[in-house]
Amino acid sequence: MRRIGILGGTFNPPHTGHLVIANEVLSMIGLDKVWFMPNQEPPHKTMAGNTTSKDRLAMLKLAIEGNPGFCIETIELERKGPSYTHETMKVLSERHPDCEFYFIIGADMVEYLPKWKNIDELVELVKFVGINRPSYRRETQYDIQSVNTPLIDISSSDIRKRLKEKRTVRYLIPEPVRRYIEENGLYDS
Numbered sequence: 001m002r003r004i005g006i007l008g009g010t011f012n013p014p015h016t017g018h019l020v021i022a023n024e025v026l027s028m029i030g031l032d033k034v035w036f037m038p039n040q041e042p043p044h045k046t047m048a049g050n051t052t053s054k055d056r057l058a059m060l061k062l063a064i065e066g067n068p069g070f071c072i073e074t075i076e077l078e079r080k081g082p083s084y085t086h087e088t089m090k091v092l093s094e095r096h097p098d099c100e101f102y103f104i105i106g107a108d109m110v111e112y113l114p115k116w117k118n119i120d121e122l123v124e125l126v127k128f129v130g131i132n133r134p135s136y137r138r139e140t141q142y143d144i145q146s147v148n149t150p151l152i153d154i155s156s157s158d159i160r161k162r163l164k165e166k167r168t169v170r171y172l173i174p175e176p177v178r179r180y181i182e183e184n185g186l187y188d189s
């Protein structure tokens with residue numbers, strides 16, 4: 001079986017925290033690859049700002065460039081409406097019977113798991129890997145695997161706030177992503 005990590009997210013924009021946690025999980029639990037999976041509509045929050053899916057995908061491609069362990073799965077961008085993970089993973093499991101899926105989530109999402117759609121069926125399809133994140137406790141009734149990475153206090157919302165206030169985001173997001181944001185005038189109002 002191939003061991004595949006999936007980092008689902010809104011990536012609005014992708015940041016260094018996403019890359020560090022994906023890389024840590026890849027190496028710590030010995031995965032073959034991590035697939036970054038941008039959602040169409042996050043099920044639990046409204047999409048902030050005026051960024052299009054095309055922008056989020058373009059930024060994600062720039063963010064993971066050069067790492068052969070990383071790739072992008074676009075299945076959710078091809079489906080309209082909220083991106084419920086259970087629906088997605090049912091299709092991916094059928095498409096890839098040779099793969100064992102490890103769904104990577106930050107501690108904020110671990111706490112939110114009971115509210116995920118069809119969570120009891122989803123936990124039969126994937127193994128969840130929960131990552132520590134500042135301000136969240138990662139407590140859950142579900143059988144998840146915990147992986148501790150260096151605590152990274154970076155979030156897309158903070159990046160958007162900094163950009164709006166014309167503060168620096170250097171080193172918090174990959175440089176090609178920063179350039180893309182600048183060239184396309186994203187998050188400046």
Ligand SMILES: Nc1ncnc2c1ncn2[C@@H]1O[C@H](COP(=O)(O)OP(=O)(O)OP(=O)(O)O)[C@@H](O)[C@H]1O
Binds near residue numbers: 008017106109152
């Ligand atoms: N710094 C971080 N540490 C641990 N997990 C993280 C971190 N940033 C994001 N994640 C996790 O990565 C996944 C995708 O996150 P997402 O793309 O929504 O970024 P975000 O920074 O949480 O965004 P926002 O601030 O807009 O809510 C989620 O499971 C989230 O918990």
Ligand SMILES: O=C(O)c1ccc[n+]([C@@H]2O[C@H](COP(=O)([O-])O)[C@@H](O)[C@H]2O)c1
Binds near residue numbers: 042
């Ligand atoms: O399926 C659900 O009910 C569900 C609820 C909340 C979040 N998710 C997924 O969890 C991943 C991280 O979410 P987000 O919005 O923090 O980027 C992303 O792939 C979402 O689609 C899924």
